[in-house]
Amino acid sequence: MSTYLTGLIVLFLTLTLHASELLVVTEEWPPYNYKENNLVTGYSTEIVQKVLKKANINYTIRLYPWARAYDLALKKENILIYTIVRTPEREALFQWLGPILPGKKFYLYKLKSRKDISLTTIDDAKNFKTAIMRDDVTHQFLNARGFIDEKHLDLSVSEEINIKKLFNNRADLIIGNVESLPLRIKNLQFDFSKVEPAIFMFEHGYYMALSAQSDEQLFNRLNTAMKQVFTPEYQKSLALKYKVKLLFPSSDE
Incomplete structure (x- = not known):
């Protein structure tokens, strides 16, 4: 029985690890997501990386033409796409995280x-x-x-x-x-x-979005991590770093 239970635990951990491995996709769109010195960086990229680190999720980020990135996120599980506009037409197509950027x-x-x-x-x-x-x-x-x-x-x-x-x-x-x-x-x-x-x-506002086929527990882990790390202070510091204009309650806009 002990060997059997051990096997189940190992299988569970393996499946959990597999489910937690994400392909993260986006497009070349400075200053939000772009490649510099052969690394993907940018305002939105740093948010994604911080959230995934907090959630303890393994991932790989790839830059694609937007049509390919969008198609992957639409059709496959365990795909996270960013910086994506949330519209009524897209609402049921993804599991949404954010916003990471005002409209x-x-x-x-x-x-x-x-x-x-x-x-x-x-x-x-x-x-x-x-x-x-x-x-x-x-x-x-x-x-x-x-x-x-x-x-x-x-x-x-x-x-x-x-x-x-x-x-x-x-x-x-x-x-x-x-x-x-x-x-x-x-x-x-x-x-x-x-x-x-x-x-x-x-x-419209910009978000991270998890493919609809992905496990709900994975979404919950990401959502919890997002709430913990994406504070107004952190957002403002990133905006200053990348010269991104944000609309805050004190803004005149």
Whole structure:
């Protein structure tokens, strides 16, 4: 009986360890998640790493094109994806942790020189070609409003490709926010002062999300660790480190 019980305990521990090994996926999106000196870092990455360390969970972080990262998290168990926008359409697709970042305002952007582009409503953008990243939240947002792939939308695997298309006059519009878009444009050695918002799109908060197929106990461990380590003070210190703008109750915004 003792040998039998010992075997059960070993099996239980092995299965628990296996269930606790996560593949953590995200995209290249500075200053939140990006590779530097061959290591994945950034505002959101440090939060994820601190939570997983507190939860004592083994993990590997991989940077993928967003469509691949999203597909993995959608279809496989024990996948943690970040920095992901939480929308009503996505609510039942994942187990949500956060928010790790307040909502950012996303706009359709155009070149200032394009005086022919004037948008009063989102639907007005159907008269132009918008370069957009496949399967990200903005793609889903526009699809839900009747924008058709290849007709209204020019799909790509990265925002960097979209920026190049805009500046090379191969697209009329791109999507971004005032915090990350200037950095991406600068990294590509273009001039952010040459672009301007054409119209506001939406604002949603950013989260970590565990694939829906994952064990509920694993989610509970992550959620408990999140509440313990992700304090307002820690968030503010990270925001200062990575120059991320946060909206706090004392803010004027």
